[in-house]
Amino acid sequence: MEPRVGIVILNWNGWQDTVECLSSLQGLAYPNFEVIVVDNASTNDSVGQIRQRFPAVRVIESPENGGFSKGNNLGIRAFMAAGVDYVWLLNNDTTVSTLALTELVRLAQSDRRLGVVGSVLYEYDQPGVVQAWGGGSLNKLFGLTKDLKYPGIPSYITGASMLISRKTLLEVGLLEEGYFFYMEDVDFCLRVIDKEYLIGVSSRSRIYHKGSSSVNNTKTMKSVKSDLLFSESVGKYIKRNSSLVGLLGRIFIMISSRLRRGEAGRIPVVVSGVVRGYLR
Structure with missing residues (x-):
C-alpha cells in the first residue's frame, strides 16, 4: 500500500482559491491521501463556503490568525x-497536476535521507x-533569498509545496511559530539540514501557483503591511540563524535597494520591521 499522506491547506478569507485547490486535488492519481483545511480565523464566510462544497473535508x-506557521x-x-x-503543506492559491503527489512521494521514498521534498512551481x-x-538560494548571513528558476539544488524548499516525512517532523519539530509570514520555510529547512537530512525537488511534480514571484518583484509596490511582515520575519531569521553583523548588513542592503527603486518612503518601515523582528 502507498504511504499515507496528509495534505494541509491554510485558508484566510480566500475560500475561492481554496475551493479551486481542493477541486484540483480530486484529480490526483495518488490513492492514499487525506485533506485538512485550516481556517486562520477568516472574517468572511470561508468556512461555510468550503464546507458546503466539500462536506467530506475536515476543516479546523x-x-x-496566528500566521502561516501556527x-x-x-x-x-x-x-x-x-x-x-x-505531511504535504500546500498553499491554497495553487492547483496541482495529476502526478504532483505521486512524484513527490516517489522521490521521498527513493532515499531515506530526504526529509523535505518540493515541487516545481509554475506561474x-x-x-x-x-x-x-x-525553492530558492539563500545568503545565510543576510537572510537574502532568491527563487531558483532552473533545475538545481535549492538552499530551501518553499512552503507553497513541501512534503515532509513523519520521521523528519518527529526529529526536527514543527514550523517555528515566531514567524507570522515569510522565512518560516527557510528556517525549517535549515533545521532539517542541521539534522543531516537532505532536501530535494521532484521535477515531475508540477504545481501552478497564483501567488506569483511578483511579491518580490522590484517593479511591484508591495503593501506597507506586506513590507512590515517580511522585514520582521527577516529580523527574526537573522536573530535565529545569523548575527549582529548580518543584521547591520541587511539594513544597509534594504536601504540601498529602496533608494534604487525610488521607494525612500518605505525605508523607515523596513528598517523598523527588521530591527523589531531581531529584538523580539
Missing part, C-alpha cells in the same frame, strides 16, 4: 496524531513559466 477553525502546525499536529507517513497564468524550482 483556528480561534486566531496555522499549518494545527494541521500537522492533527495528521501526526492520526499516524500519517508524510498559474503562464503555466510554461517556472516560478521556482522547488
Whole structure:
C-alpha cells in the first residue's frame, strides 16, 4: 500500500482559491491521501463556503490568525496524531497536476535521507513559466533569498509545496511559530539540514501557483503591511540563524535597494520591521 499522506491547506478569507485547490486535488492519481483545511480565523464566510462544497473535508477553525506557521502546525499536529507517513503543506492559491503527489512521494521514498521534498512551481497564468524550482538560494548571513528558476539544488524548499516525512517532523519539530509570514520555510529547512537530512525537488511534480514571484518583484509596490511582515520575519531569521553583523548588513542592503527603486518612503518601515523582528 502507498504511504499515507496528509495534505494541509491554510485558508484566510480566500475560500475561492481554496475551493479551486481542493477541486484540483480530486484529480490526483495518488490513492492514499487525506485533506485538512485550516481556517486562520477568516472574517468572511470561508468556512461555510468550503464546507458546503466539500462536506467530506475536515476543516479546523483556528480561534486566531496566528500566521502561516501556527496555522499549518494545527494541521500537522492533527495528521501526526492520526499516524500519517508524510505531511504535504500546500498553499491554497495553487492547483496541482495529476502526478504532483505521486512524484513527490516517489522521490521521498527513493532515499531515506530526504526529509523535505518540493515541487516545481509554475506561474498559474503562464503555466510554461517556472516560478521556482522547488525553492530558492539563500545568503545565510543576510537572510537574502532568491527563487531558483532552473533545475538545481535549492538552499530551501518553499512552503507553497513541501512534503515532509513523519520521521523528519518527529526529529526536527514543527514550523517555528515566531514567524507570522515569510522565512518560516527557510528556517525549517535549515533545521532539517542541521539534522543531516537532505532536501530535494521532484521535477515531475508540477504545481501552478497564483501567488506569483511578483511579491518580490522590484517593479511591484508591495503593501506597507506586506513590507512590515517580511522585514520582521527577516529580523527574526537573522536573530535565529545569523548575527549582529548580518543584521547591520541587511539594513544597509534594504536601504540601498529602496533608494534604487525610488521607494525612500518605505525605508523607515523596513528598517523598523527588521530591527523589531531581531529584538523580539
